[in-house]
Amino acid sequence: MEHKGRCHCGALEVRLETPRLPSDQILGSCQCSFCRKHNVRAFSDPRSCVTITVREPDHLQLYSFGLKTAQQVICRKCGVYFAMILIEGDEAWSVINIDALDDREQFIRPTQNRSYDGETVISRTERRKSRWCPTSMVGWPAKA
Numbered sequence: 001m002e003h004k005g006r007c008h009c010g011a012l013e014v015r016l017e018t019p020r021l022p023s024d025q026i027l028g029s030c031q032c033s034f035c036r037k038h039n040v041r042a043f044s045d046p047r048s049c050v051t052i053t054v055r056e057p058d059h060l061q062l063y064s065f066g067l068k069t070a071q072q073v074i075c076r077k078c079g080v081y082f083a084m085i086l087i088e089g090d091e092a093w094s095v096i097n098i099d100a101l102d103d104r105e106q107f108i109r110p111t112q113n114r115s116y117d118g119e120t121v122i123s124r125t126e127r128r129k130s131r132w133c134p135t136s137m138v139g140w141p142a143k144a
């Protein structure tokens, strides 16, 4: 199935291609301080593909904290938190904010609490590469 979404102003777009029905998708509630402030319902699945398209590069805001092993993707114009992305060379993986999708109400499962305290940089990066969605970046500025 294909799902599309965008930030509130449309500067950022996301497309999710996934083999499972939305009602079967497992959603996470990361307990980190950033995700709690946004009350994020997070989605990641290594068998799904994500494309994050930047329509207006001036509005792309990246933020990182803690171990700084990944970056939060936020729209600078409208403030929507979009995704968290790990970029390594030509490859990227992401976990997306499911509520940025147009058909967010189809994802009905209650979220599972997740806490990743205690991970090392290496174990955290390995977990993300194995569990996050392989991600294509379209229209991103050369140095985001």
Ligand SMILES: [Zn+2]
Pocket (backbone or CB within 6 Å): 007, 008, 009, 010, 011, 012, 059, 075, 076, 077, 078, 079, 080
């Ligand atoms: Zn926006």
